[in-house]
Amino acid sequence: MRIIGPGLAAVLALGACVTPRQTDAMTGAARYADHCAACHGPGGRGDGVLAAGLPVSPADLTALSARNGGVFPWSMVMARVHGYAGRAGEMPEFGTILTGPMVSWADETGTRVETPAGLLAIARYLETIQA
DSSP states (O other), X not given: OOOOOHHHHHHHHHHHTOOHHHHHHHHHHHHHHHHTHHHHOTTXXXXXXXXXXXXXXXXXXXXXXXXXXXXXXHHHHHHHHHOOTTOTTSOOOOTTTTOSOEEXXXXXXXXXXXXXXXXXXXXXXXXXXXX
């Protein structure tokens, strides 16, 4: 029988403390960095490197809850991130980028919605950066 050292045991214990929601937020942070930070900025304040050249200023994503009475607006965020074709001057359509495994998610009313896992991950990350 092999005994693991204290360092490896600590890493394994720490890994066991990460919840699926935290894992989603970490995955969402990576997706945010790849697809959102150029416009919205690394901290989500609307100050990305491309922001000045856009016809519509990117939103400050750290103020979503504040603008919604202190409640994170899940459905609005996910609809906006997913995108709609033909909305000139706003966010590009990310629907095709967010293809992949679907997960069941309960919206604010408790209705179960099949949602791309990547989309939910980005929304969970955005919830973590609220001011």
